[in-house]
Amino acid sequence: MIEKKREFPKEITILKVILKRFTLNHQRQIELENKLSRKLAGYKGEKELDYYLSQIDHTNLKILHDLRIPHNNTHFQIDSLLISNTFLLPIDSKNYAGVLDFNPEFNYLLQTLNGFEKVYQDPILQTKIQASQLKSFLMKNQFSPPPIEFLVSVSNSQAIIRNPANSTEVANRVCKTPAVSYKIQSISEKYNKEYLSQKEVKKIVKLLLKSHVPYIPDIQSMNLPMDKIQIGVQCPDCGLLGMEKIHGSWVCKQCGHLSKDAHIAALKDYFLIFGPHITSRQFSNFLNIPSIHQAKRLLTSMELDISGSKKGTVYRPKKDFPLWD
Ligand SMILES: [Zn+2]
Known part of the structure; x- marks a missing residue:
């Protein structure tokens, strides 16, 4: 059952209004246009993940999209979270294009696109950190969480995922978005022990919904040329x-x-x-x-x-x- 739908990203709305209403210098214009197209691609990837998650059997699953939870003086974000009696599964969605070399040993992702190489933070590590923050958040709220798994979903259909070090972590944790349902199935087959009662699952959902703080971009802090507003x-x-x-x-x-x-x-x-x-x-x-x-x-x-x-x-x-x- 979908307990929380994905909201349209407020950052996209803000970027669009800025690009529509302000005459910016060339560099700033390009910077914000690039940011907008990254955000739009990211949102498209998340929507695709939502589509494939809506296809799976929901009988024993609660799904929460787009969570942002304050914890230890910061916030952690989860693109999609699956909760069952036997396990928790945060999924991170990435929309990178090109050839993607995952190097979990040294914690980076190398993207090769149109002959250019670019290094990104390792999405496996990022998602692992989200999983441990989720665990610590639940423990702080008096829950003993079940095992927490995690997945990185690559939504760009043109992307080529590579695993140069033959890492089992990459093989287990990274997949193309259409394959998430198979991954979820094999994860759920791993766990039989019921760690959470139905009542506890409901309580966790309630706690997460109550704690969620949507991100609202602060336009005042963006140093925009207010005299160049149209x-x-x-x-x-x-x-x-x-x-x-x-x-x-x-x-x-x-x-x-x-x-x-x-x-x-x-x-x-x-x-x-x-x-x-x-x-x-x-x-x-x-x-x-x-x-x-x-x-x-x-x-x-x-x-x-x-x-x-x-x-x-x-x-x-x-x-x-x-x-x-
Ligand atoms: Zn007109």
Whole structure:
């Protein structure tokens, strides 16, 4: 049973809004574009892992995706965690392309792609550390955890996994994502002893769900050029910033697209950049419309939380406002 679904990564939403709204210098632009494409590839890999995990027999398994648990003054993250009565299994998803040489003896991964070599941290070691953090977290919360296994799932279908030192650890712990179900089956066949009662499994799930702290990127700490922000309403069709409000509709002067609600996306961008509160003056400035009254009408039409009065009226997103979608 899936106890926790994967959330859309907030970092992707933030990177997209930055790349849309800020004029950056070339180096920063490339840096953030690369980061965004890595995050998108990583998310794609995780979604693929979710797909293959949804295919396995869930009768005796609880699955939690995308956990971030505070522990010992830091956080540990698990892409997917499987909990049964007999074992626990954290799975880490990697989307590296190219030829991947796993060297667990010296704890590195060598990637060869388009003739270039790049060294990464050993994903086996990373996942092993997550497993031991999970164990220590559960012990600290008065559970005696069952054996903890771990897997590294390589989702890029073009990747070639190599094991130059013939390590059994690489053979046992690393697999292509479509093979995870076979790995899980052979792991579950290894364990017969029931370490946890159904009640304890439920308690562990509850504890992890309660402890999970989603990662929210802090845009204020990113040192962005606030004077180079691009205001205006974006055309949902061609992407141009600067739609005009004519007779109740937003009109794109580039492609002629008409929209009734393009201002909602602009408000979302504002909240992500400046935080979850806005006045009608700030909204009229950000949309680049001269009338504060029009801005106010738009804000009140959106079912936001309203506090204060007159010029000090502040609008905030309600809980169900789709800020991160
Ligand atoms: Zn347009």
